Amino acid sequence: MLARFTAVALTLALAMPAMAADQVEKAPPTGAYKKVSELVKIPDFLPGLGQLYVDPKTLPAGPFLAYDREGRLVSTVYMLPIEDLSNKDKRFDDLAAPGGKVDHVDVYFNAGHPGVEKPHAHVVLWHVPKADEQRVAAK
Amino acid sequence: MQGNTDGSQVWFDPVGLHVEPGQTIRWINLDPGNSHTATAYHPKNFERPRRIPEGAEPWDSDYLLPNESFSVTLAVEGIYDFYCVPHEHAGMVGRIIVGQPGRSSATSVSAQAAGGEAIPEIALQAFPPIDEIMRQGIVRRT
Numbered sequence: 464m465l466a467r468f469t470a471v472a473l474t475l476a477l478a479m480p481a482m483a484a485d486q487v488e489k490a491p492p493t494g495a496y497k498k499v500s501e502l503v504k505i506p507d508f509l510p511g512l513g514q515l516y517v518d519p520k521t522l523p524a525g526p527f528l529a530y531d532r533e534g535r536l537v538s539t540v541y542m543l544p545i546e547d548l549s550n551k552d553k554r555f556d557d558l559a560a561p562g563g564k565v566d567h568v569d570v571y572f573n574a575g576h577p578g579v580e581k582p583h584a585h586v587v588l589w590h591v592p593k594a595d596e597q598r599v600a601a602k
Numbered sequence: 603m604q605g606n607t608d609g610s611q612v613w614f615d616p617v618g619l620h621v622e623p624g625q626t627i628r629w630i631n632l633d634p635g636n637s638h639t640a641t642a643y644h645p646k647n648f649e650r651p652r653r654i655p656e657g658a659e660p661w662d663s664d665y666l667l668p669n670e671s672f673s674v675t676l677a678v679e680g681i682y683d684f685y686c687v688p689h690e691h692a693g694m695v696g697r698i699i700v701g702q703p704g705r706s707s708a709t710s711v712s713a714q715a716a717g718g719e720a721i722p723e724i725a726l727q728a729f730p731p732i733d734e735i736m737r738q739g740i741v742r743r744t
Binding site for chain 1: 609636637687688
């Protein structure tokens with residue numbers, strides 16, 4: 464019975480089309496991601512973060528994909544409203560993390576901006592070493 | 603309109619200003635990493651409480667990108683309270699006094715409007731006192 468089930472499952476798996484993952488290493492990412500500056504009126508390049516893309520359905524948490532001036536992915540950012548973080552009934556589960564290897568993480572307060580208007584925390588998964596954060600620094 | 607590099611702090615500077623009737627106020631977004639608005643508290647703006655003189659025309663700059671500006675000329679004497687739409691909950695508000703408002707103007711501001719969203723406490727605490735604005739003429743962000 465087990466062998467038959469395994470065989471059926473294997474057949475189904477082979478019959479399904481390959482689900483290609485979104486390309487996120489270079490801007491623009493594929494899939495449902497949209498450039499944030501085209502969704503809301505906000506600077507196209509945010510000093511300290513870079514150029515952001517997000518799937519609007521995932522707002523406000525994200526992930527936001529952040530790119531440097533050459534279109535290379537530097538970080539994945541989650542924006543978590545403070546009022547939600549202090550709500551015992553609110554959870555952020557299973558947030559997508561498509562950016563791959565994480566070098567280090569920053570967490571800090573943000574007062575808000577178009578798109579996420581209330582004070583929130585930025586959770587930044589850096590995919591580049593600390594020294595390369597300058598790739599998204601202010602000019 | 604300003605903010606620090608990581609966006610953790612945003613503010614109007616000056617936060618309080620005394621002008622004469624007919625003078626023009628101009629806001630400039632000097633924050634390179636964020637958008638801001640200068641929006642009068644008035645039911646015509648997102649059904650917010652009226653905190654400008656009765657009969658005065660409300661304004662809303664809409665989002666200003668870095669280095670963009672917006673101007674308004676204030677003719678009616680009284681107290682004008684305004685806020686930044688995406689940053690009201692961070693206490694980014696300001697107050698302009700035009701002319702010599704009477705005591706009635708000073709007490710006419712309300713924190714609530716029927717059906718509207720209440721002004722958050724952090725914003726209410728951020729308005730500079732009327733007597734401080736009248737005494738100093740300009741109140742800088744501290």
